[in-house]
Amino acid sequence: MDRRMHLVGKVALVTGGASGMGCGFAEALLKAAAKVCIADINVETGVATESDLRQQYGHENVMFSKCNITSATEFEAVFKRTKEAFGGIDIVVNNAGIGGETDENWEQTVDVNMKGTLRGLRLAMYYLSVEHGGRGGCIVNVASMTGLNPNPLSPVYGCTKAGIIHATRCYVVSEAAKKSNIRLNVLCPAFVDTPMFRRLAAGDATQTIGGDQTAVTAFIERIGVLSTEEVSVALIDILTDETRNGLILRCAKKTGNVYSTLTVQDV
Numbered sequence: 358m359d360r361r362m363h364l365v366g367k368v369a370l371v372t373g374g375a376s377g378m379g380c381g382f383a384e385a386l387l388k389a390a391a392k393v394c395i396a397d398i399n400v401e402t403g404v405a406t407e408s409d410l411r412q413q414y415g416h417e418n419v420m421f422s423k424c425n426i427t428s429a430t431e432f433e434a435v436f437k438r439t440k441e442a443f444g445g446i447d448i449v450v451n452n453a454g455i456g457g458e459t460d461e462n463w464e465q466t467v468d469v470n471m472k473g474t475l476r477g478l479r480l481a482m483y484y485l486s487v488e489h490g491g492r493g494g495c496i497v498n499v500a501s502m503t504g505l506n507p508n509p510l511s512p513v514y515g516c517t518k519a520g521i522i523h524a525t526r527c528y529v530v531s532e533a534a535k536k537s538n539i540r541l542n543v544l545c546p547a548f549v550d551t552p553m554f555r556r557l558a559a560g561d562a563t564q565t566i567g568g569d570q571t572a573v574t575a576f577i578e579r580i581g582v583l584s585t586e587e588v589s590v591a592l593i594d595i596l597t598d599e600t601r602n603g604l605i606l607r608c609a610k611k612t613g614n615v616y617s618t619l620t621v622q623d624v
């Protein structure tokens with residue numbers, strides 16, 4: 358039996374799609390002939406990305422929708438708009454996220470990464486579910502290797518990413534996912550060359566709880582840095598291979614792509 362999900366004509370919503378990894382994901386989906394809504398808080402970059410992608414992949418296949426994922430109203434409006442414009446939603450990539458560990462910004466990191474992603478996950482479950490007019494599909498949540506490996510420089514960020522991993526695992530075993538044939542997986546990249554990463558690499562003091570930048574640089578050199586195209590290949594593999602469900606996909610420059618589950622202990 359063919360277990361590939363063909364992406365031609367499929368409709369995807371990608372949060373944080375204006376730049377960085379999200380923009381790479383949008384482009385990879387468009388190359389596979391899907392239709393994409395990029396949702397992002399940054400209107401200027403979002404409109405520019407929309408225009409660029411429209412020129413390359415067709416006006417009718419791309420839309421930008423302004424959305425702050427911390428706003429329930431804005432986020433729900435994006436789902437509605439995408440469904441109206443493209444006739445349904447098959448794929449949701451909850452990718453938008455920020456770094457930030459200072460006394461002033463750490464709660465914002467929780468609001469965006471944890472609450473925002475949970476909001477996107479809940480909306481995706483609703484809009485993909487058959488009982489609410491959906492047609493099943495695939496949800497990919499973007500966490501990070503820091504959600505699995507402890508990192509002293511970014512405990513809050515790491516916690517939000519661990520939360521995203523666990524939330525994904527919980528929804529995977531839900532009746533709602535099974536009833537509507539919704540697959541859920543979580544992507545855990547190590548460093549990827551994006552504006553967010555470049556801020557960290559440049560020593561932006563608002564991104565970590567501080568420390569020796571020489572050590573950060575050495576750490577980055579040891580781990581290596583992926584391109585957005587390399588992470589996009591991982592995303593497309595998750596989407597197209599319908600046997601992929603409930604999985605954590607670690608992506609790192611030196612180790613490549615490694616799928617796993619977390620062990621569940623019998624109690």
Ligand SMILES: NC(=O)C1=CN([C@@H]2O[C@H](COP(=O)(O)OP(=O)(O)OC[C@H]3O[C@@H](n4cnc5c(N)ncnc54)[C@H](O)[C@@H]3O)[C@@H](O)[C@H]2O)C=CC1
Nearest residue numbers: 373376377378398399425426453454501548549551552553
């Ligand atoms: N770059 C890296 O090394 C890694 C990044 N990640 C995760 O990948 C995801 C994407 O990150 P990058 O592309 O690196 O970052 P980025 O900063 O380059 O792009 C993030 C995008 O999300 C948007 N965004 C931020 N807050 C938002 C909000 N409240 N509502 C809607 N959109 C919002 C930004 O405007 C931006 O376009 C994030 O969740 C990040 O934590 C995970 C592992 C490694």
Ligand SMILES: CCCCCC(=O)/C=C/C=C\C/C=C\C/C=C\CCCC(=O)O
Nearest residue numbers: 456501502510511547548557564573576
């Ligand atoms: C193996 C660690 C991979 C980290 C991947 C990641 O999520 C990168 C995010 C980049 C910028 C976000 C800002 C800061 C927090 C993230 C990671 C801190 C790691 C710093 C270090 O120990 O060198």
